[in-house]
Amino acid sequence: MQKRFVSIWFRQLLADWQVIRRPELAEVPFVFAAPDHGSMMITAVSPFASNFGVETGMRAADAKAICPGLEVLDDKPGRPRNLLGGLGEWCVRYSPIVAIDEFGMDGLLLDVSGCAHLWGGEREYIKEIVSRLKGKGYTVRLAIADTPGTAWAVSHYGKITPLIPSGEEVNAILNLVPDALRLEESVLAKLRKLGFYQIKNFIRMPRSVLRRRFGEDFLLRLAQAVGTEAEILTPLQVPVIFSERLACLEPIKTKVGIEIAITKMLENLCRRMQVEGKGLRSGTLTGYRIDGKIVQVMIGTSGATHSVSHLLKLFELKIDQIRPGLGIELFVLDAPKVDDVEIPQEQMWTSTPGLDDKSVMRLLDRVAGKVGLQVINRFLPATRYWPERAVLRASSVNEKPMSTWRVDRPRPTELLQKPAPIEVMALIPDHPPKFFIYKGVRHLVAKADGPERIEREWWLDQGEHRDYYQVEDEQGGRYWLFRSGHYGGEEKYQWFIHGFFA
Amino acid sequence: MDTKKEIVQKLQQDILLWQGFKPKSACKTERIGLGEIEDSFPGGAFPKKAIHEFITVFPEQSAASDGFIAGLLSALMENGAACIWISTSRRLFPASLGLFNVEPERIIFMDVESEKDVLWIAEEALKCEGLAAVVAELNNISLIESRRLQLAVETSGVTGFILRKDENKKTSTVATARWKISPLPSDTEDGMPGLGFPRWQVELLKVRNGNPGNFVVEWAGDKFEEIKRMETHTIWSDQEGRQIG
Numbered sequence: 129m130q131k132r133f134v135s136i137w138f139r140q141l142l143a144d145w146q147v148i149r150r151p152e153l154a155e156v157p158f159v160f161a162a163p164d165h166g167s168m169m170i171t172a173v174s175p176f177a178s179n180f181g182v183e184t185g186m187r188a189a190d191a192k193a194i195c196p197g198l199e200v201l202d203d204k205p206g207r208p209r210n211l212l213g214g215l216g217e218w219c220v221r222y223s224p225i226v227a228i229d230e231f232g233m234d235g236l237l238l239d240v241s242g243c244a245h246l247w248g249g250e251r252e253y254i255k256e257i258v259s260r261l262k263g264k265g266y267t268v269r270l271a272i273a274d275t276p277g278t279a280w281a282v283s284h285y286g287k288i289t290p291l292i293p294s295g296e297e298v299n300a301i302l303n304l305v306p307d308a309l310r311l312e313e314s315v316l317a318k319l320r321k322l323g324f325y326q327i328k329n330f331i332r333m334p335r336s337v338l339r340r341r342f343g344e345d346f347l348l349r350l351a352q353a354v355g356t357e358a359e360i361l362t363p364l365q366v367p368v369i370f371s372e373r374l375a376c377l378e379p380i381k382t383k384v385g386i387e388i389a390i391t392k393m394l395e396n397l398c399r400r401m402q403v404e405g406k407g408l409r410s411g412t413l414t415g416y417r418i419d420g421k422i423v424q425v426m427i428g429t430s431g432a433t434h435s436v437s438h439l440l441k442l443f444e445l446k447i448d449q450i451r452p453g454l455g456i457e458l459f460v461l462d463a464p465k466v467d468d469v470e471i472p473q474e475q476m477w478t479s480t481p482g483l484d485d486k487s488v489m490r491l492l493d494r495v496a497g498k499v500g501l502q503v504i505n506r507f508l509p510a511t512r513y514w515p516e517r518a519v520l521r522a523s524s525v526n527e528k529p530m531s532t533w534r535v536d537r538p539r540p541t542e543l544l545q546k547p548a549p550i551e552v553m554a555l556i557p558d559h560p561p562k563f564f565i566y567k568g569v570r571h572l573v574a575k576a577d578g579p580e581r582i583e584r585e586w587w588l589d590q591g592e593h594r595d596y597y598q599v600e601d602e603q604g605g606r607y608w609l610f611r612s613g614h615y616g617g618e619e620k621y622q623w624f625i626h627g628f629f630a
Numbered sequence: 631m632d633t634k635k636e637i638v639q640k641l642q643q644d645i646l647l648w649q650g651f652k653p654k655s656a657c658k659t660e661r662i663g664l665g666e667i668e669d670s671f672p673g674g675a676f677p678k679k680a681i682h683e684f685i686t687v688f689p690e691q692s693a694a695s696d697g698f699i700a701g702l703l704s705a706l707m708e709n710g711a712a713c714i715w716i717s718t719s720r721r722l723f724p725a726s727l728g729l730f731n732v733e734p735e736r737i738i739f740m741d742v743e744s745e746k747d748v749l750w751i752a753e754e755a756l757k758c759e760g761l762a763a764v765v766a767e768l769n770n771i772s773l774i775e776s777r778r779l780q781l782a783v784e785t786s787g788v789t790g791f792i793l794r795k796d797e798n799k800k801t802s803t804v805a806t807a808r809w810k811i812s813p814l815p816s817d818t819e820d821g822m823p824g825l826g827f828p829r830w831q832v833e834l835l836k837v838r839n840g841n842p843g844n845f846v847v848e849w850a851g852d853k854f855e856e857i858k859r860m861e862t863h864t865i866w867s868d869q870e871g872r873q874i875g
Binding site: 483485486487488490491492494495498499503504505506507508509515518519522525528529533534535538539540541542543544545574575576577598600602603604605606627628629630 | 697
């Protein structure tokens with residue numbers, strides 16, 4: 129389908145907005161000014177003031193001199209963006225994809241592909257938008273074309289018609305000034321100096337020549353206007369494709385009622401997702417209460433799914449968090465994140481169960497929903513000797529280990545979070561201790577293995593190496609002890625217990 | 631007389647059936663390599679569809695229980711199934727499980743804050759048929775809670791292990807077996823220096839429809855091995871009055 133775009137240019141965005149807020153200013157010349165390099169510079173001019181020759185970029189003091197009675201208002205940075213954001217959200221009624229014009233920061237770009245016929249054609253469509261905005265108090269210029277670039281150019285500089293038929297982009301911009309291409313001021317100055325006053329003067333020139341003179345950005349803007357390069361708009365509101373609404377005749381305030389509502393919406397949503405081969409990754413249930421408040425719960429899944437029973441179970445865990453108050457009159461179920469569902473081939477015999485087993489995935493989703501995702505840990509081997517860093521937390525259930533688990537060195541079944549200091553008695557330096565005292569109990573060492581020296585990772589932290597010994601006391605308890613540092617070294621050495629062997 | 635014996639045997643079988651035990655015809659194939667210990671269980675094989683309770687008092691015992699469970703897991707997880715290990719204060723070091731033929735990356739650890747969450751996850755996990763086993767480190771469990779876990783196990787067939795680290799809170803549970811694993815001095819070949827294979831005293835304190843017993847086993851690299859010639863030690867039980875911590 130041919131894409132169509134509308135560009136809305138608010139000619140005096142700030143001035144119009146101020147007049148709407150304070151109607152008494154309609155008959156008074158006023159400007160907006162912001163401090164710049166120690167003096168107040170004018171950033172926006174009302175139409176009444178511009179009749180006196182006041183322009184943006186003047187000093188406020190100079191403007192006051194040529195226009196007596198000029199009112200100077202403070203401008204705040206970011207105000208145009210806020211205003212355009214609000215207007216853009218209002219414009220969602222005309223098209224789901226509305227973007228702020230980032231170049232001029234004084235207009236909106238709408239992707240209206242397949243929208244105009246709902247208002248009876250493009251002419252009526254544009255007329256409707258212009259008259260509605262005029263009714264609000266904004267002076268706007270509109271243009272509709274196949275590309276955002278041409279729509280922008282025609283809305284700002286076009287003189288003949290705002291309706292550019294499909295495929296007529298090049299003809300429409302031929303007679304316009306180069307400013308219509310949304311170019312940098314330096315490039316425009318260069319163009320003017322070379323005598324290119326209209327786009328038709330240079331549009332047929334070889335690309336290599338243009339690139340050398342004016343840069344890659346110039347070519348991109350030209351290509352975006354004529355449609356050889358696609359321009360992607362960043363919509364203000366990302367439309368949620370999978371969404372269900374359920375309006376209730378009577379406000380709902382019981383748990384059972386909410387459950388029924390969720391089931392109904394899930395059934396519709398899952399049927400639609402199943403047809404398109406999609407599955408839910410995250411879902412949001414929004415309840416609009418009759419007292420105007422909004423309640424929201426969210427769920428997430430570890431793998432795309434469109435199973436009603438599973439999703440219902442995840443929502444059931446959250447129902448207690450919904451405060452219905454006096455009652456909920458509208459439920460909206462959104463699936464902001466969906467993924468393709470992998471439909472495994474039907475197996476002839478039951479497969480070997482594993483981590484990616486469907487029931488395990490569902491269990492993890494439920495735990496993540498009830499207790500939190502942070503409690504689920506899975507560990508992979510890290511290629512490091514330092515015991516505290518020997519395991520690596522896996523980022524997902526399906527992550528495969530990069531290396532194998534080493535079994536050639538003894539590692540304790542239980543590792544203490546922090547090594548605990550012990551008192552030892554060793555007969556000979558660098559030999560395992562004869563006995564050690566841990567938590568007031570004396571353990572006589574009967575058998576021992578070691579030492580295994582583990583050096584500290586000096587690029588990460590400073591300190592002494594560790595000499596690990598595997599010892600067994602007379603009763604059979606097996607321990608992992610280490611001495612931090614050398615015997616009789618400059619630093620003081622200390623013995624620790626770091627774990628228990630099975 | 632012969633007929634009377636048969637009748638008694640028949641009745642015993644019936645009682646077992648009513649209590650949720652399926653008759654096992656091919657005992658040998660169902661065994662998981664625990665040797666003589668498995669004869670203590672009804673049907674002569676380690677019950678997989680059951681809750682096993684492990685009592686530990688000292689950290690040495692809890693390490694030994696971890697090792698013993700890891701050895702059991704290596705058999706239970708043979709078909710590639712996953713395991714879930716739930717705990718509030720986990721000390722198990724995943725890198726050590728390789729010694730017991732368990733792939734640590736197939737174990738999902740749930741490190742939660744309260745025992746309530748442990749119980750909830752344990753029950754949900756025991757209902758999940760895709761798992762091989764669930765290990766829950768719990769101190770407090772009431773009779774009703776344990777019964778809920780047992781019911782979950784009976785339908786799903788997942789083996790449940792409960793590791794209780796505080797023996798003072800003795801409560802009766804419906805666990806199929808209650809174990810106590812204590813470390814024993816290891817033995818090296820021909821008196822070589824160093825440590826041998828981990829050796830444990832396995833006390834089966836309670837077995838439903840079976841016979842409690844006392845055994846000595848060793849984890850011989852890749853399987854359990856029974857030690858017959860050892861005289862029974864009771865040193866760990868003697869120590870129970872001792873001050874810890």
